[in-house]
Amino acid sequence: MSANTPLILVDGSSYLYRAFHAMFKADLRNSAGQPTGAVRGVIAMLRRLQKDYPDSPIAVVFDAKGKTFRDEMFDQYKAQRPPMPDDLRVQVQPINDIIDAMGLPRLVVEGVEADDVIGTLAAQAGSERPVIVSTGDKDMAQLVNAHVTLVNTMTETVMDEAGVEEKFGLPPSLIIDFLALMGDKVDNIPGVPGVGEKTALALLQGLGGLKDIYANLDKVAELDVRGAKSLGKKLEENRDMAELSYKLATIKCDVDLELDLAALTPTPPDNDKLLSLFQEMEFKSWIDELQSGGVTDKAGHEAAAPAAVSETDYQVVLAEAEFNAWLEQLRKAELFAFDTETTSLNYMQARIVGVSFAIEPGKAAYVPFAHDYLDAPEQLTEQQVLGALKPLLEDANVAKLGQNLKYDSHVLANHGISLRGIAEDSMLESYVLDSTGSRHDMDSLALKYLGHSTIHYEDIAGKGSKQLTFNQIALEQAGPYAAEDADITLRLHQTLAPQLAAHSELEKVYRDIELPLVPILARIERNGALVSRDMLAKQSMEIAEKLVQLERQAFEIAGGEFNLASPKQLGEILFERLNIPVIKKTPKGAPSTAEEVLVELAHDYELPKVLLEYRGLAKLKSTYTDKLPLLIEPTTGRVHTSYHQAVAATGRLSSSDPNLQNIPIRSAEGRRIRQAFIAPQGYKILAADYSQIELRIMAHLSGDEGLIQAFARGEDIHRATAAEVFGMEKDAVTDEQRRSAKAINFGLIYGMSAFGLARQLHIGRNEAQQYIDLYFQRYPGVQRYMDETRAIAAEKGYVETLFGRRLHLPEINASNGQRRQAAERTAINAPMQGTAADIIKRAMIAVDAWLQSGEVDARMIMQVHDELVLEVAEHQIEQVSAKLEALMAGAAELAIPLEVGIGVGDNWDEAH
Missing domain, CATH: 3.30.420.10 (Ribonuclease H-like superfamily/Ribonuclease H)
Incomplete structure (x- = not known):
């Protein structure tokens, strides 16, 4: 090992958590449902270091389990930290196994933290060789000197002495003092109460380190800092806390280690073991590298591989x-x-x-x-x-x-x-x-x-x-x-x-x-899409007036004023003043005022009903009537949304700025927003919507004769279902029974349980189960389809749409019952929702090809759920309607034909 070759010390504990949180949203898992994001993140960073420093020894240091000497100094040290998440805990051993198979020394020393081990090794290297500490932890800046540099592999930033001063406004020698004064919430280092980052910086830049500050408390009042006159007294009163914080923040650089620098030499990787581990984690590109020979050279360093990023x-x-x-x-x-x-x-x-x-x-x-x-x-x-x-x-x-x-x-x-x-x-x-x-x-x-x-x-x-x-x-x-x-x-x-x-x-x-x-x-x-700024402004004013009325109504019911946006105040009003029963609690044990709770309470109590209406209108105002005018493009006078192809798991399009998919249509105010989407002069808005497409897809996929025949006869499917379930003639079905049948039809394709159906229909769970049992007796093909789909999903780890799109279900075999059941519900619904997404996309391709021919004066302006919205020249409405209906209906061949409803109007609401 050359004396000029830097020693690389990796803060493994820092990267463990950072990789987990960086990949949290992606929620990477293998086909067995095992989380793999943190493993991939940590190992990717180590591989990057191997590439960047091919001749350097690399050692990875982790925190040991149990308490350290700092806990003995201060029993609240890191006390506020939550336990390691379950999805991260199960990734620790695979990370350790892969690091070992890579041939990298892995260090864990009891009684101290990874920082202390790294500090000690850096001190041992002294001026004899350069040391690079790979970390994302700001505390490590205290170690930086002429021979020690920090590298953050996640952000690709390097910090030497000048870099520390540029980032913190202080040299490395004052970083401990900095932490001692302002504390560290992450590690629960208390610091001096009331001293934040700016105050700590002013103290250190004006007077020097902690000892200098306490030797010159009389000069604190002269500093140009907020509250300078009382700051000296505050520092004096909390001197013990500052000194304790200094000790807690100081990285120990004299840990008694059982190894020396010579022991940090890497060994050749165990490629067979690596291959087995990568296969278990399903890291395809790394597997391909190993299998294609892009592995290591004689010195044990990773060689270039076809897929990996090497020389550039x-x-x-x-x-x-x-x-x-x-x-x-x-x-x-x-x-x-x-x-x-x-x-x-x-x-x-x-x-x-x-x-x-x-x-x-x-x-x-x-x-x-x-x-x-x-x-x-x-x-x-x-x-x-x-x-x-x-x-x-x-x-x-x-x-x-x-x-x-x-x-x-x-x-x-x-x-x-x-x-x-x-x-x-x-x-x-x-x-x-x-x-x-x-x-x-x-x-x-x-x-x-x-x-x-x-x-x-x-x-x-x-x-x-x-x-x-x-x-x-x-x-x-x-x-x-x-x-x-x-x-x-x-x-x-x-x-x-x-x-x-x-x-x-x-x-x-x-x-x-x-x-x-x-x-x-x-x-x-x-x-x-052309929108009316004037109409939206008018709607905003009317909603604002309605919000004031609802607020007054809420105050009247509550018997006094309160902040409608405060969960704490709302909880006190609902559950203490009005004695409404608590039906759910937050993780911290407080009564929940979440929307789902208010929805349930609103059936029996007036205030939750008013609050829901208030929240809905307030969201409508902030998201649409206030915001839409701000999104009008000055050069076109129109709103231009962004459609996202690669977001929704099922293949559906989503949109943003504005989100067209979430404009409510069940409330009068929501429908009025659609009235603001208007046709230009000489044109009409034409909306073409698939009718009950997911139920039709269910009939096709399940092959259930009862459902297929009901659609084939052109019956009202919900009334027909009600007649089957309740055992009566269709003409005798009440509106309430039809509503129940509709809830069953749509609920089952979304995997709704008897409990969910009972809540939706406000009936007993046993009664809801009877409805479901009757439904499956009348439509056995649906029951068979659901059972077969669950089994296929469990076997393959995915389900498919009619056109071959796959939705992977990493938790379909999870040991956690709730997660597994959620995956099963998704397995049942995804083929229907995904097939519907594929059909509307195929329709868009066919419709666009026709429009691009120039045969008619029309253009597509929106796609929302199962609906296409066009602007069409008034004199060509009939021609476009007929062609559009034919193209959309022909986007897929199902056991029952697709049905397309066409609406025309001067605005989107009229057309829909």
Whole structure:
């Protein structure tokens, strides 16, 4: 081991929690339902360190179980920390096993923390060799000196002495004093009450360390800090607490270790063991590396593998000759990855500041043309770059690959370029492969499939109000970030495409449904919807008046004023003053006032009913009547939503800014919001909606003769169900019985239990069970379908739609009964909801192809649930209605025909 080679000490405990929380939303699991996100995150970071420091010894240090010497000093130390989450606890052993199989020393020392072991090893190295501490813990900044540097692998930031001073405003020698004064909520270090970060900083910068401060308490009042006059007294009164906090915050650098630095030499990895562990965790890309020979060299270091990110050649292209050379390569390429860097996430307003592309893994270029920060180097012009690229980008025969190319097509359109030749999209490849396996953004996919932590935008642009737009970022940082985007997109495609190709049905979903939808959704978004600002303003005023009335009504019922938004005050009113029974408690034991509780109480008590109405109207006002006018694009006078293909697990589209899917239609106020979506002069709004599509899909999938015949006869399906369940003639069915049958029809396809049905219908659980039993007696095919679906899901770990889309169910065999039952309910519903999503998408593709022919003056402006909304020239309403109904009805062949309802009006509400 060369003395110049840095020693890498990894704070394993820090990364354990950070990886878990970073991957928490993705909720990665293998097919057995075992959580794997923290394992992947920690091991990916270790692999990154091996790549970045190929000749360095790496040791991983974890906290030991049990108390440490700090607990003896202060019994409240870390007392507020919750126990380790169950989903993290079960990942600790696999992480340990993989680290051991990688040949990395793993250290756990009882009685001290990982920080102390790292501090001691860093002190042992002294000035003889450089030490790099890999951590995300700010406390470690106290260890930094001329020979010790911190590296945060998750954010790819490095902190030397100057870096510590830049981040904290203090040198490393004062970090302990800093923590002693302001305390540390994470570790429950008390600090001095009332002294926060700014005050601590002013004290240390003005007077020096803790000893200097207490030697000069008379000078504290002179500092330019809030409350300076009383601060000296506060410090004096809490001197013992400050000194205790100093001791608690100090990393112990003289732990009696049973090993020395020489013992930290790594051993060759056990590739057989690694392969077995990766297979258990189902880390596909890492398995492929091992099996393809991309494993280790003779020294035990990991060698380059096809899918993994290894050596890179990223160029920032500033010269015309270089750009022309890249253009020539793009023209010859069978496929190239393409990405844009822009000034905004708002696709209608964003301007391109540079483009990046990649043709082969590891080789990518960024061509900037609008970076305008002070002293920015001379760049090619927008006309030179986009003018030259336009023929390529508009050529349908030149194949392009991207990550969420819908966004890039929008911003190119802002520059007069119509993107064609969308051949691949890595976001959609991942989504079709496993919609529930992770998030589908590039950072998450790079970590999951390539074991690579990408450069994050915040790393180069900053955060919050001071965040830079891309044109303000120096090319030294912007270039690698942008080029990496193109490179990672290409690598992801090369990893995901073979996996898709191995499953022909999934490949069809990707090729025939998701990819063709990209330009269609872009057109719908760009068309936008015309909304009436005046109508929304009027509605906002009326809702505001109604809210005041409801508030007064609530005060009257409660016998006094209270804050309607305060759960504590509301709880006191409901359960103490009004003596309403508590039906549910929060995790901390307080009576719950959650919406589901209020819904149940509202059947018997007036105040919960008023509160629900108040909450609903307040949300309607803030989310729609107030917000929609702010979303009107000045250049078009329309609202342009964003449709998301890779969010909903079932394949349904979701939307944001505004969220069109959540505009309520059951309340009069919700329907009035739809009235604000209006047709321009000379046009009408046409809404086409599938009728009871999920029940029709249920009839088809179950093959139940009773359901199929009821639909075939054109009967009211809910009335027919009521007649079957209650054993009477259809004409004798009451509205109440029809409502109950409707609850059963829809409840069962969502996996509703007898308990859930009882709550919805306000009947006894036994009576609800009798309804369900009768339903299954009359429709045995439905019972058979549900039983078979549960069994298939348990065996395969997934269910499929009619068109082959898969929904993975990682918890279908979970030992936890609630989780398993939830997965079973999803298994029953997902094929129906997913098939409905596939059908509306297939309909959109067919309708768009017809509209693009130019035969009629009409355009799609919205897709909401099972409904397509168009603007149609008044004189062509009949022609468009007939064609639209035929195209939508023909989007799938079921045992009973799809039925499409058509409505026309001057606004969306009238049409719907």
